[in-house]
Amino acid sequence: MNLAxxxxxxxxxxxxxxxxxxxxxxxxxxxxxxxxxxKEELAIxxxxxxxxxxxxxxxxxxxxxxxxxxxxxxxxxxxGALYNYFSSKEEFLNMMYIQGQALINKIMQESIRxxxxxxxxxxxxxxxxxxxxxxxxxxxxxxxxxxxxxKPEDQKKAITMEQFTENxxxxxxxxxxxxxxxxxxxxxxxxxxxxxxxxDWYLKRYKYxxxxxxxxxxxxxxxxFVYQNIENxxxxxxx
Amino acid sequence: MNLAxxxxxxxxxxxxxxxxxxxxxxxxxxxxxxxxxxKEELAIxxxxxxxxxxxxxxxxxxxxxxxxxxxxxxxxxxxGALYNYFSSKEEFLNMMYIQGQALINKIMQESIRxxxxxxxxxxxxxxxxxxxxxxxxxxxxxxxxxxxxxKPEDQKKAITMEQFTENxxxxxxxxxxxxxxxxxxxxxxxxxxxxxxxxDWYLKRYKYxxxxxxxxxxxxxxxxFVYQNIENxxxxxxx
DNA sequence: GTCTATAGCCGGATAGAC
DNA sequence: GTCTATCCGGCTATAGAC
Numbered sequence: 001m002n003l004a005x006x007x008x009x010x011x012x013x014x015x016x017x018x019x020x021x022x023x024x025x026x027x028x029x030x031x032x033x034x035x036x037x038x039k040e041e042l043a044i045x046x047x048x049x050x051x052x053x054x055x056x057x058x059x060x061x062x063x064x065x066x067x068x069x070x071x072x073x074x075x076x077x078x079x080g081a082l083y084n085y086f087s088s089k090e091e092f093l094n095m096m097y098i099q100g101q102a103l104i105n106k107i108m109q110e111s112i113r114x115x116x117x118x119x120x121x122x123x124x125x126x127x128x129x130x131x132x133x134x135x136x137x138x139x140x141x142x143x144x145x146x147x148x149x150x151k152p153e154d155q156k157k158a159i160t161m162e163q164f165t166e167n168x169x170x171x172x173x174x175x176x177x178x179x180x181x182x183x184x185x186x187x188x189x190x191x192x193x194x195x196x197x198x199x200d201w202y203l204k205r206y207k208y209x210x211x212x213x214x215x216x217x218x219x220x221x222x223x224x225f226v227y228q229n230i231e232n233x234x235x236x237x238x239x
Numbered sequence: 240m241n242l243a244x245x246x247x248x249x250x251x252x253x254x255x256x257x258x259x260x261x262x263x264x265x266x267x268x269x270x271x272x273x274x275x276x277x278k279e280e281l282a283i284x285x286x287x288x289x290x291x292x293x294x295x296x297x298x299x300x301x302x303x304x305x306x307x308x309x310x311x312x313x314x315x316x317x318x319g320a321l322y323n324y325f326s327s328k329e330e331f332l333n334m335m336y337i338q339g340q341a342l343i344n345k346i347m348q349e350s351i352r353x354x355x356x357x358x359x360x361x362x363x364x365x366x367x368x369x370x371x372x373x374x375x376x377x378x379x380x381x382x383x384x385x386x387x388x389x390k391p392e393d394q395k396k397a398i399t400m401e402q403f404t405e406n407x408x409x410x411x412x413x414x415x416x417x418x419x420x421x422x423x424x425x426x427x428x429x430x431x432x433x434x435x436x437x438x439d440w441y442l443k444r445y446k447y448x449x450x451x452x453x454x455x456x457x458x459x460x461x462x463x464f465v466y467q468n469i470e471n472x473x474x475x476x477x478x
Numbered sequence: 479g480t481c482t483a484t485a486g487c488c489g490g491a492t493a494g495a496c
Numbered sequence: 497g498t499c500t501a502t503c504c505g506g507c508t509a510t511a512g513a514c
Contacts, residue, residue, distance in 0.1 A: 036497085037497065038497095039497090042497085060387065061303060061387060061388060062301055062303060062387075062388075064300060064301055064303050064304040065303040065388075067488080067489060067490085068489080068490060068491085069488085069489080069490090077498080078498060078499050078500075079490090079491080079492090079499090079500090080491095080492080080493090080494095080497090080498065080499055080500075081497070081498050081499075083490095083491070083492080084497070084498080087491095088490080088491080089490070089491095145384075148299065148300065148301075149300060149301075185463075186460050188450070189452070189457070189460045189464075190464075192439065192443075192446075193436055193439070193461075193464060196435050196436055196438070196439040197432055197435055197436070199435070200431065200432070200435040204431075207431075211427070213428070218428070221425050221428045222432075224424075224468075225428075225429075225432060225468055228467040228468050229463075229464055229467050275479085276479070277479095278479090281479085306506075306507060306508085307507080307508065307509085308506080308507075308508095316480080317480065317481050317482075318481090318482090318508085318509080318510095319479095319480065319481060319482075319483095319509095319510080319511090319512095320479070320480050320481075322508095322509070322510080323479070323480080326509095327508080327509080328508075328509095479514105480513105480514085481512100481513080481514075482511105482512095482513080482514100483510100483511085483512090483513100484509105484510085484511085484512105485508105485509090485510080485511090486507100486508095486509090486510105487506100487507080487508085487509105488505105488506090488507075488508100489504100489505085489506075489507080490503105490504095490505090490506100491502105491503085491504095491505105492501100492502085492503080493500105493501085493502080493503095494499100494500095494501090494502105495498105495499080495500080495501100496497105496498085496499075496500100
Protein backbone atom coordinates (compact mmCIF):
# COMPACT_ATOMS: atom_id res chain seq x y z
CA MET A 1 0.00 0.00 0.00
CA ASN A 2 1.26 3.44 -0.87
CA LEU A 3 1.74 5.41 2.32
CA ALA A 4 3.35 8.50 0.82
CA UNK A 5 2.04 11.78 2.23
CA UNK A 6 -0.66 13.22 -0.06
CA UNK A 7 0.80 16.72 0.27
CA UNK A 8 3.58 18.56 2.08
CA UNK A 9 3.13 21.12 4.81
CA UNK A 10 4.17 23.93 2.45
CA UNK A 11 1.62 22.90 -0.13
CA UNK A 12 -1.06 22.82 2.55
CA UNK A 13 -0.23 26.25 3.90
CA UNK A 14 -0.35 27.76 0.42
CA UNK A 15 -3.74 26.21 -0.16
CA UNK A 16 -5.13 27.21 3.27
CA UNK A 17 -3.48 30.42 4.44
CA UNK A 18 -5.18 29.96 7.80
CA UNK A 19 -4.52 32.62 10.37
CA UNK A 20 -5.92 34.32 13.43
CA UNK A 21 -6.69 37.31 11.18
CA UNK A 22 -8.88 35.10 9.03
CA UNK A 23 -10.81 33.83 12.03
CA UNK A 24 -11.24 37.38 13.32
CA UNK A 25 -12.59 38.50 9.99
CA UNK A 26 -15.31 35.87 10.28
CA UNK A 27 -15.92 36.77 13.90
CA UNK A 28 -16.45 40.37 12.86
CA UNK A 29 -18.76 39.58 9.99
CA UNK A 30 -20.89 37.23 12.10
CA UNK A 31 -21.12 39.67 15.03
CA UNK A 32 -21.64 43.04 13.37
CA UNK A 33 -24.57 43.66 15.72
CA UNK A 34 -22.78 43.28 19.00
CA UNK A 35 -19.44 44.79 17.98
CA UNK A 36 -19.65 48.55 18.33
CA UNK A 37 -16.83 49.51 15.96
CA UNK A 38 -18.11 50.04 12.45
CA LYS A 39 -14.90 50.46 10.42
CA GLU A 40 -14.27 46.89 9.32
CA GLU A 41 -10.54 47.16 8.78
CA LEU A 42 -9.87 48.71 12.15
CA ALA A 43 -12.19 46.32 13.95
CA ILE A 44 -10.48 43.26 12.48
CA UNK A 45 -7.05 44.65 13.26
CA UNK A 46 -7.97 45.16 16.91
CA UNK A 47 -9.89 41.91 17.22
CA UNK A 48 -6.81 40.12 15.96
CA UNK A 49 -4.63 41.87 18.48
CA UNK A 50 -7.06 40.99 21.26
CA UNK A 51 -7.36 37.35 20.23
CA UNK A 52 -3.61 36.89 19.92
CA UNK A 53 -3.13 38.42 23.34
CA UNK A 54 -5.85 36.28 24.90
CA UNK A 55 -4.22 33.15 23.54
CA UNK A 56 -0.79 34.25 24.67
CA UNK A 57 -1.81 35.10 28.23
CA UNK A 58 -4.13 32.12 28.62
CA UNK A 59 -1.34 29.80 27.57
CA UNK A 60 0.38 30.30 30.88
CA UNK A 61 -2.39 29.93 33.42
CA UNK A 62 -5.66 29.59 31.59
CA UNK A 63 -8.39 31.94 30.46
CA UNK A 64 -9.92 32.32 33.91
CA UNK A 65 -6.71 33.52 35.46
CA UNK A 66 -6.28 36.20 32.81
CA UNK A 67 -7.62 39.53 34.05
CA UNK A 68 -8.99 42.12 31.67
CA UNK A 69 -6.35 44.46 33.05
CA UNK A 70 -3.67 42.04 31.83
CA UNK A 71 -5.41 41.87 28.50
CA UNK A 72 -5.74 45.64 28.33
CA UNK A 73 -2.08 46.23 29.07
CA UNK A 74 -0.67 43.65 26.66
CA UNK A 75 -3.08 44.35 23.83
CA UNK A 76 -2.47 48.10 24.24
CA UNK A 77 -6.18 48.84 24.30
CA UNK A 78 -7.87 50.44 27.28
CA UNK A 79 -10.48 48.63 29.34
CA GLY A 80 -13.12 50.84 27.81
CA ALA A 81 -11.96 50.12 24.28
CA LEU A 82 -12.04 46.38 24.88
CA TYR A 83 -15.71 46.55 25.73
CA ASN A 84 -16.45 47.83 22.23
CA TYR A 85 -15.46 44.44 20.91
CA PHE A 86 -17.32 42.21 23.34
CA SER A 87 -19.94 42.54 26.02
CA SER A 88 -18.20 40.28 28.52
CA LYS A 89 -15.05 38.28 28.92
CA GLU A 90 -17.04 35.10 28.72
CA GLU A 91 -18.78 36.10 25.51
CA PHE A 92 -15.46 36.73 23.81
CA LEU A 93 -14.29 33.22 24.65
CA ASN A 94 -17.49 31.93 23.18
CA MET A 95 -17.08 33.88 19.91
CA MET A 96 -13.52 32.67 19.49
CA TYR A 97 -14.54 29.11 20.11
CA ILE A 98 -17.56 28.88 17.86
CA GLN A 99 -15.91 30.65 14.96
CA GLY A 100 -12.59 28.86 15.17
CA GLN A 101 -14.14 25.42 15.33
CA ALA A 102 -16.44 26.04 12.40
CA LEU A 103 -13.51 27.01 10.22
CA ILE A 104 -11.40 24.04 11.25
CA ASN A 105 -14.21 21.56 10.75
CA LYS A 106 -14.94 22.95 7.30
CA ILE A 107 -11.34 22.54 6.16
CA MET A 108 -11.14 19.00 7.52
CA GLN A 109 -14.32 17.92 5.75
CA GLU A 110 -13.34 19.44 2.43
CA SER A 111 -9.90 17.92 2.46
CA ILE A 112 -11.10 14.43 3.29
CA ARG A 113 -13.81 14.48 0.65
CA UNK A 114 -11.14 15.02 -2.00
CA UNK A 115 -9.73 11.51 -1.38
CA UNK A 116 -10.63 8.83 -3.95
CA UNK A 117 -10.82 5.86 -1.57
CA UNK A 118 -10.79 5.13 2.16
CA UNK A 119 -7.06 4.77 2.38
CA UNK A 120 -6.49 8.06 0.59
CA UNK A 121 -9.11 9.77 2.71
CA UNK A 122 -7.44 8.49 5.88
CA UNK A 123 -4.05 9.78 4.76
CA UNK A 124 -5.56 13.13 3.87
CA UNK A 125 -7.44 13.31 7.17
CA UNK A 126 -4.34 12.65 9.24
CA UNK A 127 -2.19 15.09 7.24
CA UNK A 128 -4.79 17.82 7.19
CA UNK A 129 -5.32 17.63 10.93
CA UNK A 130 -1.61 17.66 11.67
CA UNK A 131 -0.89 20.53 9.27
CA UNK A 132 -3.84 22.53 10.55
CA UNK A 133 -2.77 22.11 14.13
CA UNK A 134 0.77 22.96 13.11
CA UNK A 135 -0.16 26.23 11.43
CA UNK A 136 -2.37 27.42 14.29
CA UNK A 137 -1.11 25.27 17.13
CA UNK A 138 -1.75 27.92 19.77
CA UNK A 139 -5.41 28.00 18.84
CA UNK A 140 -5.74 24.22 18.97
CA UNK A 141 -4.09 24.18 22.37
CA UNK A 142 -6.28 27.00 23.59
CA UNK A 143 -9.48 25.30 22.43
CA UNK A 144 -8.49 22.03 24.03
CA UNK A 145 -7.70 23.60 27.37
CA UNK A 146 -10.58 26.04 27.55
CA UNK A 147 -13.40 23.84 26.29
CA UNK A 148 -14.52 23.34 29.86
CA UNK A 149 -14.50 27.10 30.50
CA UNK A 150 -17.47 27.57 28.21
CA LYS A 151 -20.86 28.12 29.76
CA PRO A 152 -22.66 24.76 30.06
CA GLU A 153 -25.26 25.83 27.49
CA ASP A 154 -22.57 26.68 24.94
CA GLN A 155 -20.69 23.53 25.78
CA LYS A 156 -23.59 21.46 24.59
CA LYS A 157 -24.11 23.51 21.45
CA ALA A 158 -20.48 23.23 20.41
CA ILE A 159 -19.68 19.62 19.67
CA THR A 160 -16.09 19.59 20.77
CA MET A 161 -13.38 19.45 18.15
CA GLU A 162 -12.36 16.39 20.04
CA GLN A 163 -15.50 14.44 19.39
CA PHE A 164 -15.78 15.76 15.85
CA THR A 165 -12.31 14.52 14.96
CA GLU A 166 -12.96 11.13 16.44
CA ASN A 167 -16.25 10.70 14.63
CA UNK A 168 -14.71 11.64 11.29
CA UNK A 169 -12.04 8.99 11.66
CA UNK A 170 -14.40 6.38 12.98
CA UNK A 171 -16.64 6.68 9.92
CA UNK A 172 -13.64 6.69 7.66
CA UNK A 173 -12.33 3.46 9.17
CA UNK A 174 -15.72 1.76 9.03
CA UNK A 175 -16.15 2.66 5.37
CA UNK A 176 -12.73 1.18 4.71
CA UNK A 177 -13.68 -2.06 6.44
CA UNK A 178 -16.90 -2.32 4.46
CA UNK A 179 -15.21 -1.97 1.10
CA UNK A 180 -12.41 -4.32 2.09
CA UNK A 181 -9.57 -1.82 2.18
CA UNK A 182 -9.04 -2.17 5.91
CA UNK A 183 -9.13 -4.93 8.45
CA UNK A 184 -9.50 -3.53 11.96
CA UNK A 185 -10.26 -5.49 15.12
CA UNK A 186 -11.42 -2.44 17.12
CA UNK A 187 -12.40 0.42 14.80
CA UNK A 188 -13.82 2.57 17.57
CA UNK A 189 -10.76 2.28 19.79
CA UNK A 190 -8.54 2.74 16.76
CA UNK A 191 -10.26 6.01 15.84
CA UNK A 192 -9.88 7.10 19.42
CA UNK A 193 -6.16 6.27 19.31
CA UNK A 194 -5.65 8.22 16.08
CA UNK A 195 -7.29 11.22 17.67
CA UNK A 196 -5.11 10.93 20.78
CA UNK A 197 -1.97 10.77 18.66
CA UNK A 198 -3.07 13.77 16.58
CA UNK A 199 -3.69 15.71 19.76
CA ASP A 200 -0.27 14.95 21.11
CA TRP A 201 1.25 16.89 18.23
CA TYR A 202 -0.28 20.19 19.24
CA LEU A 203 -0.57 19.64 22.97
CA LYS A 204 3.12 18.82 23.29
CA ARG A 205 4.33 21.14 20.56
CA TYR A 206 7.39 22.28 22.52
CA LYS A 207 8.56 18.72 23.01
CA TYR A 208 8.61 17.84 19.34
CA UNK A 209 10.09 21.21 18.57
CA UNK A 210 12.98 20.63 20.98
CA UNK A 211 13.65 17.28 19.42
CA UNK A 212 13.58 18.83 15.96
CA UNK A 213 10.90 16.51 14.65
CA UNK A 214 9.12 18.09 11.68
CA UNK A 215 5.40 17.80 11.13
CA UNK A 216 6.03 15.64 8.06
CA UNK A 217 8.21 13.26 10.05
CA UNK A 218 5.49 12.96 12.63
CA UNK A 219 2.87 12.45 9.93
CA UNK A 220 4.93 9.63 8.44
CA UNK A 221 5.46 8.01 11.81
CA UNK A 222 1.80 8.23 12.73
CA UNK A 223 0.60 6.85 9.41
CA UNK A 224 2.90 3.86 9.64
CA PHE A 225 2.06 3.29 13.28
CA VAL A 226 -1.64 3.22 12.48
CA TYR A 227 -1.39 1.23 9.25
CA GLN A 228 0.30 -1.66 11.03
CA ASN A 229 -3.02 -2.12 12.77
CA ILE A 230 -5.54 -1.58 10.01
CA GLU A 231 -4.04 -2.96 6.84
CA ASN A 232 -6.04 -5.68 5.16
CA UNK A 233 -3.29 -8.22 4.52
CA UNK A 234 -5.34 -10.14 1.97
CA UNK A 235 -5.78 -7.10 -0.23
CA UNK A 236 -2.07 -6.37 0.12
CA UNK A 237 -1.10 -9.79 -1.15
CA UNK A 238 -3.33 -9.40 -4.17
CA UNK A 239 -1.42 -6.34 -5.36
CA MET B 240 4.82 -13.64 21.84
CA ASN B 241 2.62 -13.92 24.91
CA LEU B 242 0.62 -10.74 25.26
CA ALA B 243 -1.59 -11.81 28.16
CA UNK B 244 -2.04 -9.17 30.85
CA UNK B 245 0.40 -9.78 33.71
CA UNK B 246 -2.30 -9.04 36.29
CA UNK B 247 -5.94 -8.00 36.46
CA UNK B 248 -7.24 -4.71 37.77
CA UNK B 249 -8.61 -6.41 40.87
CA UNK B 250 -5.27 -8.00 41.67
CA UNK B 251 -3.58 -4.65 41.25
CA UNK B 252 -5.97 -2.81 43.54
CA UNK B 253 -5.52 -5.43 46.25
CA UNK B 254 -1.76 -5.07 45.98
CA UNK B 255 -1.81 -1.26 45.92
CA UNK B 256 -4.79 0.04 47.85
CA UNK B 257 -3.99 3.52 46.57
CA UNK B 258 -6.25 6.26 47.75
CA UNK B 259 -6.49 9.93 48.44
CA UNK B 260 -6.35 9.07 52.14
CA UNK B 261 -2.99 7.44 51.59
CA UNK B 262 -1.59 10.47 49.82
CA UNK B 263 -2.91 12.73 52.57
CA UNK B 264 -1.22 10.63 55.22
CA UNK B 265 2.09 11.21 53.48
CA UNK B 266 1.31 14.90 53.03
CA UNK B 267 0.71 15.17 56.75
CA UNK B 268 3.83 13.31 57.76
CA UNK B 269 6.03 15.36 55.43
CA UNK B 270 4.51 18.68 56.48
CA UNK B 271 4.18 18.36 60.25
CA UNK B 272 5.88 21.72 60.64
CA UNK B 273 3.55 23.82 58.56
CA UNK B 274 0.30 22.04 59.43
CA UNK B 275 -1.01 23.45 62.69
CA UNK B 276 -3.24 20.56 63.70
CA UNK B 277 -1.37 18.10 65.88
CA LYS B 278 -3.82 15.19 66.21
CA GLU B 279 -2.73 12.98 63.31
CA GLU B 280 -5.98 11.13 62.82
CA LEU B 281 -8.07 14.28 62.70
CA ALA B 282 -5.60 16.10 60.47
CA ILE B 283 -5.56 13.32 57.89
CA UNK B 284 -9.32 13.06 57.93
CA UNK B 285 -9.70 16.76 57.22
CA UNK B 286 -6.86 16.88 54.70
CA UNK B 287 -8.57 14.09 52.80
CA UNK B 288 -11.85 15.94 52.81
CA UNK B 289 -10.10 19.09 51.59
CA UNK B 290 -8.19 17.31 48.85
CA UNK B 291 -11.24 15.46 47.59
CA UNK B 292 -13.18 18.70 47.48
CA UNK B 293 -10.37 20.54 45.69
CA UNK B 294 -10.26 17.87 43.02
CA UNK B 295 -14.02 17.84 42.66
CA UNK B 296 -14.41 21.61 42.30
CA UNK B 297 -11.32 22.04 40.10
CA UNK B 298 -12.63 19.42 37.73
CA UNK B 299 -15.23 21.82 36.43
CA UNK B 300 -13.31 25.01 35.84
CA UNK B 301 -9.81 24.56 37.11
CA UNK B 302 -7.99 25.22 40.36
CA UNK B 303 -7.70 28.95 39.76
CA UNK B 304 -11.40 29.43 39.37
CA UNK B 305 -12.08 27.63 42.65
CA UNK B 306 -12.49 30.15 45.47
CA UNK B 307 -11.68 29.29 49.06
CA UNK B 308 -15.28 30.14 49.84
CA UNK B 309 -16.37 27.34 47.53
CA UNK B 310 -13.85 25.04 49.14
CA UNK B 311 -14.94 26.03 52.62
CA UNK B 312 -18.60 25.44 51.89
CA UNK B 313 -18.22 22.09 50.18
CA UNK B 314 -15.60 20.71 52.53
CA UNK B 315 -17.67 21.84 55.51
CA UNK B 316 -14.69 23.54 57.12
CA UNK B 317 -14.61 27.25 57.81
CA UNK B 318 -12.17 29.57 56.07
CA GLY B 319 -10.28 29.89 59.32
CA ALA B 320 -10.05 26.14 59.77
CA LEU B 321 -8.72 25.65 56.26
CA TYR B 322 -5.77 27.89 57.02
CA ASN B 323 -4.65 25.48 59.71
CA TYR B 324 -3.87 22.98 56.97
CA PHE B 325 -2.05 25.22 54.52
CA SER B 326 -0.60 28.69 54.43
CA SER B 327 -1.97 29.61 51.02
CA LYS B 328 -4.11 28.19 48.28
CA GLU B 329 -1.09 27.91 46.06
CA GLU B 330 0.95 26.04 48.65
CA PHE B 331 -1.76 23.42 49.01
CA LEU B 332 -1.69 22.74 45.28
CA ASN B 333 2.04 22.34 45.56
CA MET B 334 1.80 19.86 48.43
CA MET B 335 -0.77 17.76 46.60
CA TYR B 336 1.31 17.73 43.49
CA ILE B 337 4.69 16.86 44.96
CA GLN B 338 3.33 14.15 47.22
CA GLY B 339 1.03 12.58 44.68
CA GLN B 340 3.64 12.35 41.98
CA ALA B 341 6.24 10.83 44.27
CA LEU B 342 3.85 8.05 45.21
CA ILE B 343 2.83 7.33 41.64
CA ASN B 344 6.40 7.26 40.37
CA LYS B 345 7.42 4.91 43.14
CA ILE B 346 4.71 2.40 42.29
CA MET B 347 5.50 2.54 38.57
CA GLN B 348 9.20 1.91 39.14
CA GLU B 349 8.63 -0.98 41.54
CA SER B 350 6.15 -2.70 39.29
CA ILE B 351 8.32 -2.46 36.20
CA ARG B 352 11.41 -3.76 37.97
CA UNK B 353 9.53 -6.95 38.79
CA UNK B 354 9.44 -7.94 35.09
CA UNK B 355 11.91 -10.61 33.97
CA UNK B 356 12.60 -9.26 30.46
CA UNK B 357 11.88 -6.20 28.36
CA UNK B 358 8.63 -7.51 26.99
CA UNK B 359 7.35 -8.40 30.42
CA UNK B 360 8.47 -5.05 31.80
CA UNK B 361 6.65 -3.27 29.00
CA UNK B 362 3.44 -5.17 29.68
CA UNK B 363 3.75 -4.44 33.38
CA UNK B 364 4.47 -0.77 32.72
CA UNK B 365 1.43 -0.32 30.53
CA UNK B 366 -0.88 -2.21 32.88
CA UNK B 367 0.40 -0.51 36.00
CA UNK B 368 -0.04 2.93 34.52
CA UNK B 369 -3.54 2.18 33.28
CA UNK B 370 -4.63 0.58 36.55
CA UNK B 371 -3.11 3.39 38.60
CA UNK B 372 -4.85 6.02 36.53
CA UNK B 373 -8.05 4.00 36.76
CA UNK B 374 -8.00 3.77 40.54
CA UNK B 375 -7.26 7.46 41.05
CA UNK B 376 -8.31 8.89 37.72
CA UNK B 377 -9.46 12.18 39.18
CA UNK B 378 -6.01 12.80 40.58
CA UNK B 379 -4.31 11.99 37.30
CA UNK B 380 -6.65 14.34 35.50
CA UNK B 381 -6.11 17.04 38.08
CA UNK B 382 -2.33 16.77 37.89
CA UNK B 383 -2.37 16.91 34.13
CA UNK B 384 -4.58 19.97 33.98
CA UNK B 385 -3.00 21.90 36.83
CA UNK B 386 0.67 21.29 36.13
CA UNK B 387 0.89 24.72 34.60
CA UNK B 388 -0.74 26.30 37.65
CA UNK B 389 2.31 25.54 39.75
CA LYS B 390 4.70 28.36 40.54
CA PRO B 391 7.49 28.42 37.92
CA GLU B 392 10.08 27.43 40.56
CA ASP B 393 8.07 24.38 41.58
CA GLN B 394 7.37 23.54 37.98
CA LYS B 395 11.05 23.04 37.38
CA LYS B 396 11.54 21.01 40.53
CA ALA B 397 8.72 18.63 39.72
CA ILE B 398 9.58 16.68 36.61
CA THR B 399 6.12 16.25 35.23
CA MET B 400 4.50 12.86 35.42
CA GLU B 401 4.23 13.29 31.71
CA GLN B 402 7.96 13.39 31.07
CA PHE B 403 8.63 10.75 33.67
CA THR B 404 6.27 8.29 32.02
CA GLU B 405 7.74 8.90 28.62
CA ASN B 406 11.32 8.43 29.82
CA UNK B 407 10.47 5.18 31.56
CA UNK B 408 9.00 3.75 28.37
CA UNK B 409 11.76 5.08 26.17
CA UNK B 410 14.43 3.33 28.24
CA UNK B 411 12.36 0.19 28.32
CA UNK B 412 12.02 0.12 24.55
CA UNK B 413 15.71 0.80 24.00
CA UNK B 414 16.70 -2.00 26.33
CA UNK B 415 14.42 -4.30 24.40
CA UNK B 416 16.04 -3.33 21.10
CA UNK B 417 19.51 -3.92 22.49
CA UNK B 418 18.77 -7.42 23.67
CA UNK B 419 16.90 -8.29 20.48
CA UNK B 420 13.41 -8.58 21.91
CA UNK B 421 12.09 -5.57 19.99
CA UNK B 422 12.57 -4.08 16.58
CA UNK B 423 11.45 -0.44 16.54
CA UNK B 424 12.04 2.09 13.78
CA UNK B 425 11.40 5.14 15.98
CA UNK B 426 11.77 4.25 19.68
CA UNK B 427 11.48 7.84 20.87
CA UNK B 428 8.30 8.55 18.94
CA UNK B 429 6.95 5.16 19.95
CA UNK B 430 7.47 5.90 23.64
CA UNK B 431 5.77 9.23 23.11
CA UNK B 432 2.83 7.47 21.44
CA UNK B 433 2.49 4.98 24.29
CA UNK B 434 2.36 7.85 26.75
CA UNK B 435 -0.27 9.68 24.70
CA UNK B 436 -2.44 6.56 24.58
CA UNK B 437 -2.05 5.97 28.32
CA UNK B 438 -3.09 9.57 28.96
CA ASP B 439 -6.19 9.23 26.84
CA TRP B 440 -7.50 6.66 29.27
CA TYR B 441 -7.69 9.04 32.21
CA LEU B 442 -8.20 12.30 30.33
CA LYS B 443 -11.23 10.93 28.52
CA ARG B 444 -12.48 8.73 31.32
CA TYR B 445 -16.13 9.61 30.74
CA LYS B 446 -15.93 8.61 27.09
CA TYR B 447 -14.68 5.09 27.76
CA UNK B 448 -17.07 4.80 30.63
CA UNK B 449 -20.05 5.66 28.42
CA UNK B 450 -18.96 3.08 25.89
CA UNK B 451 -18.57 0.49 28.63
CA UNK B 452 -14.97 -0.28 27.81
CA UNK B 453 -13.21 -1.77 30.83
CA UNK B 454 -9.66 -0.95 31.77
CA UNK B 455 -8.59 -4.47 30.92
CA UNK B 456 -10.13 -4.23 27.45
CA UNK B 457 -8.30 -0.99 26.88
CA UNK B 458 -5.07 -2.53 28.18
CA UNK B 459 -5.43 -5.39 25.75
CA UNK B 460 -6.17 -3.07 22.85
CA UNK B 461 -3.25 -0.80 23.66
CA UNK B 462 -0.78 -3.65 24.06
CA UNK B 463 -1.74 -5.17 20.72
CA PHE B 464 -1.73 -1.80 19.01
CA VAL B 465 1.77 -1.11 20.23
CA TYR B 466 3.16 -4.60 19.67
CA GLN B 467 2.28 -4.48 15.98
CA ASN B 468 4.95 -1.80 15.78
CA ILE B 469 7.72 -3.14 18.00
CA GLU B 470 7.71 -6.89 17.63
CA ASN B 471 10.94 -8.36 16.38
CA UNK B 472 9.63 -10.67 13.67
CA UNK B 473 12.85 -12.69 13.55
CA UNK B 474 12.65 -13.61 17.19
CA UNK B 475 8.98 -14.49 16.73
CA UNK B 476 9.74 -16.92 13.96
CA UNK B 477 12.32 -18.67 16.09
CA UNK B 478 9.71 -19.56 18.67
C1' DG C 479 -9.24 23.37 66.88
C1' DT C 480 -12.85 25.69 64.95
C1' DC C 481 -15.57 29.46 64.31
C1' DT C 482 -17.24 34.36 62.69
C1' DA C 483 -16.11 38.78 61.20
C1' DT C 484 -13.59 41.76 58.61
C1' DA C 485 -9.46 43.98 56.51
C1' DG C 486 -7.68 45.04 52.26
C1' DC C 487 -7.15 44.12 47.58
C1' DC C 488 -8.30 43.03 42.87
C1' DG C 489 -11.58 41.73 39.59
C1' DG C 490 -15.25 42.77 35.80
C1' DA C 491 -17.95 46.17 34.11
C1' DT C 492 -19.60 51.06 33.15
C1' DA C 493 -20.04 56.22 32.78
C1' DG C 494 -18.84 60.08 30.62
C1' DA C 495 -15.02 63.27 28.96
C1' DC C 496 -12.46 63.99 24.84
C1' DG D 497 -13.35 55.26 18.87
C1' DT D 498 -10.62 55.61 22.71
C1' DC D 499 -9.59 57.09 27.06
C1' DT D 500 -9.61 57.73 32.42
C1' DA D 501 -12.02 57.31 36.57
C1' DT D 502 -14.89 54.78 39.38
C1' DC D 503 -18.38 51.44 41.19
C1' DC D 504 -19.00 47.49 43.66
C1' DG D 505 -18.88 42.64 44.37
C1' DG D 506 -15.92 38.80 45.35
C1' DC D 507 -11.51 37.31 46.52
C1' DT D 508 -7.53 35.72 49.83
C1' DA D 509 -5.93 35.96 54.16
C1' DT D 510 -6.03 37.17 59.14
C1' DA D 511 -7.58 38.51 63.88
C1' DG D 512 -9.66 37.26 67.79
C1' DA D 513 -13.78 35.05 70.27
C1' DC D 514 -15.17 30.65 71.95
